[in-house]
Amino acid sequence: MNATTATTRATEVVLPGVVEPDGLHVRVRDLPAPARGQVVLRMDATGVSFAEQQMRLGKYYDQPPFPFVPGYDLVGTVVATGPGVDRDLRGHRFAAVTKVGAWASHLVVEAADLVPVPDGVESAAAEAVAVNGVTAWQMLHRTARVERGGTIVVLGANGGVGSTLVQLARHAGIKVIGTASPRHHDAVRELGAAPVDYRDPDMYARIRELAPEGVDAVFDHVGGPGLHESWRLVRRGGALVNYGTAATKDEPGSGMLPVLELFGQLMVWNLLPNGKRAGFYNFWAGKRFRTATFRARLAEDLTQVLRLVEAGVLTPQIAARIPLPDAASALALAESRTVLGKVVIVPEP
Template sequence: MTEAGAHRTIRRVVVSGHGGPERLTLVRDVLPEPGPGEVRVRTLAVGVGFPDVLMREGTYPGGPKPPFTPGYDLVGVVEALGPGVTGVEPGERVAAITVFGSYADAVSVPRQHLVRMPDGVDPAEAVCLALNYVTAYQALHRVARAGPGERVLVHGGAGGVGSAALEIAATMGLSAYATATGSGCDVVLGLGATPVDFRREDFVRRIRELTGDGIDVVLDGVGGVVAARSVRVLRPGGRLVMYGHYSTLAGGRRNLRRLTLFYAAGALAFAGNLLPGRRVRTYRSARTRDRHPDWYRRDLGELFRWLAAGRLRPLVAARLPLDGARQAHERLAAGGTHGKLVLVP
């Protein structure tokens, strides 16, 4: 291939069919030309998370059909503008959530989904904000409307969204508790929260012992039985915000029994709305972005300012090359990942 020809191609990861990490394949493809209203972004960092795993397994609600390229979030440099695009210039650094398609050297993204990224910030840390920190911030601020002095329980406090939620909770003046296990409890402590080891103790009983009358806000990315039981730790006026489907997986793979239990227990969790003074809500980042695009731009912009000022220190679990996507999914399946896995093309 000539040098000119090489510059007209990209690498991207393709899910060839629903299944395990072995379904991830690195291929070469033509460089995408941005269509009307689109911007081609040369990726600097791409997040890897459980939504990607759920799409690969075929259990993500409304997810794409194979073959497709996964990748929910990215940061990169504007490389080319499609017809009709204004307000952004080549060379500017931007971030976006794409839902899928980001595991690639370059991606065409609708202009309205782009948010400018400050100069001088680490792309691997910045991509943590595009999905994980926005999820945590909007769940706490937009959905739960948490206020200073309130108590928050975060399930999976050492994970990507969980660790983000604990950092944000500290900036909001919240008293934070988090479920974790093993070394994850040390991560939670380091983020200024009180850990509850869910493998060694019943979190409902332990939270009652620690707080007396319960929790004001629960953030739950696990779902299923955890969500249903979380209603029991809410004090009067308490809010449960559900945002994930982690419990539908077993060892990082689709599990029919767990999927059935997830929806059955989820229905029980929603019954918490019948309890006086309790509220149960769901949150989905892409849905919120589409319904309230100004929120996404404003909230991510604010988080970028906090990052640039040193108020946030995202926990990057590992930086892997693009051809390490399969390894990243295997690490997620193995468990014990603290923070966010990032691909650096």
């Protein structure tokens, strides 16, 4: 296995500090040749997740110090390989979850983190279900373990994770109630969920009308005071799965305090003798101490999701495709809370 020694010119979008979206700036630099076990990916598609929105405010747990290049995941083509990496990987497309660094025309990643993308799946479509698809799949099948014939509630059914979760649940024979703004109700209904207006002050009462005996799981990315109502919706034997604190995104102060308060509340609920479960979904659980297991599980689950996309069972919801130099516009659009699906960033024309 021969290594590639040439350097690569990369265009990167940098988050310099706590700024508005238009405070992002673009730089060009030479990437070093990939080290042992690494490859250089040419970005074919990346995107905007809720994590980048939190990072912009300095409120994402364990984010690197400013300045840094954001970008949680991507689909790219291998253009260079380091020592110990099969050169035959070059020219092939892979998905990778990076946490940061993907808002770039080229970047260095560990070869062990690559997941093959089927030839029949477009890069933007694969990107839209990379971290979102793994999150939805694991929450549904590994965390909540909802069985066929069950009923779930998906808060934010129009979002990147939410729209994927709705489709995976329907494919598994599960009834879905999804919250969204009225402008997205037709789309949510088409995905297979019964829509409920998330701005309705009686939203939880509307959900109870649709599921008077309670539900088998609630997937809540909002947190905040509404989490108690989500817990009340869950019937005996069911689960509340929280995977974010969107309700506190714009509040001043540390992003850790709401998370710690949330953890404490979920732990207390788990001690109650009512047969219900509550937990916080952590995408990176096990990464630090069981890296090989984490990578194998991620690859297995993402491969399952990509197969469903290839088979036409799962339709990735792409809100917009915006060129890399306009990443500020992509971030602003994602933060507008007006989109259906995921905002995808593509290479400069």
